[in-house]
Amino acid sequence: MNWYLDVLKKYAVFNGRAQRKEYWYFILFNMIISIVLGIIDGGMGSFSAQTGIGLLGSLYMLAVFLPGIAVSIRRLHDTARSGWWLLIALLPLIGVIVLIVFMVQDSKPGANQYGVNPKGTAA
Numbered sequence: 001m002n003w004y005l006d007v008l009k010k011y012a013v014f015n016g017r018a019q020r021k022e023y024w025y026f027i028l029f030n031m032i033i034s035i036v037l038g039i040i041d042g043g044m045g046s047f048s049a050q051t052g053i054g055l056l057g058s059l060y061m062l063a064v065f066l067p068g069i070a071v072s073i074r075r076l077h078d079t080a081r082s083g084w085w086l087l088i089a090l091l092p093l094i095g096v097i098v099l100i101v102f103m104v105q106d107s108k109p110g111a112n113q114y115g116v117n118p119k120g121t122a123a
Helices: 002-009 020-044 055-078 083-090 094-104
Strands: none
Touching: 002 020, 002 055, 020 055, 020 094, 055 083, 055 094, 083 094
């Protein structure tokens, strides 16, 4: 849970680097929270079948939109790539696959132009 809260503490920090663990735990907690909010929305009757999301889910997505972009950019920085690579996700299917491959790669050892290695180990 600390990894999720650390990302929220860095709400709009787009510089620096983020470990795989920080990024993927944030994604995992987002998925779990979204499922729970979807169930609550369905029970409250605020779920819209047309949009596929309810009131609480919409509010939550708005709240974590900016931290999600920020942690994604920091994750790309950790693999020695510019945050502009995030735009590759706009390409249907292929862009998302390429982005997932980038996100699962290990950190580049040592410091790079975006900062020191968050793992704390220098090569």
